[in-house]
Amino acid sequence: MSAYDGATVVERMRNHWGGDTDHLYGVLVRQLADDADRGGVVREILRGREDAPPGDMLQLRLLAGIHRIVLRGDAPELARFYPSVGGTADRYAVWPAVEPVLRAHVAELRDALDVAPQTNEVGRSVALLAGLSEAVRRTGLAKVRLLEPGASAGLNLLVDRFRFVGDGWSAGPSDAHLVLDGCEAPGFSPATFEVVERRGCDLDPFEATTDEGAAYLRSFVWPHMPERDGRLVAALATLRETPVAVDRAGAAEWVRARLAESADDDVLTVVWHSITRQYWPPQEYAAMLAAIDEARPRMPVARVALEDPDPLPTQGSWRPQVEVDDDVIGWCTHHGPPLELVPS
Numbered sequence: 011m012s013a014y015d016g017a018t019v020v021e022r023m024r025n026h027w028g029g030d031t032d033h034l035y036g037v038l039v040r041q042l043a044d045d046a047d048r049g050g051v052v053r054e055i056l057r058g059r060e061d062a063p064p065g066d067m068l069q070l071r072l073l074a075g076i077h078r079i080v081l082r083g084d085a086p087e088l089a090r091f092y093p094s095v096g097g098t099a100d101r102y103a104v105w106p107a108v109e110p111v112l113r114a115h116v117a118e119l120r121d122a123l124d125v126a127p128q129t130n131e132v133g134r135s136v137a138l139l140a141g142l143s144e145a146v147r148r149t150g151l152a153k154v155r156l157l158e159p160g161a162s163a164g165l166n167l168l169v170d171r172f173r174f175v176g177d178g179w180s181a182g183p184s185d186a187h188l189v190l191d192g193c194e195a196p197g198f199s200p201a202t203f204e205v206v207e208r209r210g211c212d213l214d215p216f217e218a219t220t221d222e223g224a225a226y227l228r229s230f231v232w233p234h235m236p237e238r239d240g241r242l243v244a245a246l247a248t249l250r251e252t253p254v255a256v257d258r259a260g261a262a263e264w265v266r267a268r269l270a271e272s273a274d275d276d277v278l279t280v281v282w283h284s285i286t287r288q289y290w291p292p293q294e295y296a297a298m299l300a301a302i303d304e305a306r307p308r309m310p311v312a313r314v315a316l317e318d319p320d321p322l323p324t325q326g327s328w329r330p331q332v333e334v335d336d337d338v339i340g341w342c343t344h345h346g347p348p349l350e351l352v353p354s
């Protein structure tokens with residue numbers, strides 16, 4: 011049985027990690043599902059949502075709602091089980107700690123079912139660094155206007171404020187809040203560039219400069235991946251120092267409008283997108299590419315991306331690829347490092 015299988019919300023909850031109990035959520039989803047089956051508080055929280063489509067991922071919405079209560083310090087007994095807040099308690103003993111929290115927060119957790127999961131994964135900025143470096147080398151232009159469709163909270167637009175440490179190379183300010191180490195890619199030579207403008211768009215932009223917005227974003231990071239949460243917290247500190255504008259708009263229309271704005275001849279416009287293309291309507295990507303191609307005679311422009319191969323290979327394993335215009339220049343994981351570059 012694969013993760014997500016199941017005819018009902020409760021079955022999909024139980025199966026989300028496909029029986030993997032190596033981490034807290036793998037255990038918790040089974041216990042939440044068992045409680046719903048015996049008519050407990052989880053049944054009450056899910057009431058009226060039993061017919062939610064699989065794509066709504068109600069199980070992840072509920073887990074994030076519980077995580078928010080833990081992150082804000084309102085469930086100290088339960089926090090002992092959450093690695094994201096330093097918890098180390100035996101995950102198999104979590105039920106007696108979680109059940110009273112569910113009972114005390116039924117209304118809040120029912121509201122949490124309305125909030126679609128959204129992640130802004132800052133590890134992906136290592137792909138942007140690689141692609142930007144390639145685009146800067148190809149064009150000889152080091153002033154960059156950075157545009158990001160599908161930006162979520164826009165955290166990756168802060169790529170020049172992050173520090174990267176790879177095998178034999180490093181980049182970025184030495185006092186950066188966010189240090190991405192383990193980038194590997196021996197032989198990589200990061201280019202020097204200056205971001206002169208940064209802006210993003212998203213269908214559902216995430217305002218993460220407030221404490222509440224930051225808590226929402228953090229709550230969707232799985233607590234058994236505290237290193238991802240640590241990166242996110244560091245990037246959120248960077249965002250508070252350098253806020254970025256993320257407009258509410260669809261990708262293609264927004265990119266077309268931005269490219270209609272004039273740019274200085276010595277500025278390279280980079281359209282960057284990561285793990286968002288798969289969610290776009292079928293025509294959106296083609297329309298964005300057309301807008302970029304139409305802009306090329308008017309201004310230096312490059313497209314840099316970290317996206318799953320399209321179409322996905324039917325056999326064998328694959329990783330998201332780093333794209334610069336029509337070229338694949340490397341690969342990394344869905345969460346970023348390590349980076350591997352195509353041998354030159």
Ligand SMILES: C[S@@+](CC[C@H](N)C(=O)[O-])C[C@H]1O[C@@H](n2cnc3c(N)ncnc32)[C@H](O)[C@@H]1O
Pocket residue numbers: 128129130131132134159160161162211212213214215259260261262283284285286289290291294
């Ligand atoms: C998986 S998240 C990735 C966010 C960010 N790019 C990152 O890598 O962390 C996908 C994002 O794409 C946005 N999105 C989906 N369809 C879109 C569209 N047609 N136009 C703009 N944004 C879209 C979603 O709202 C979501 O924030």
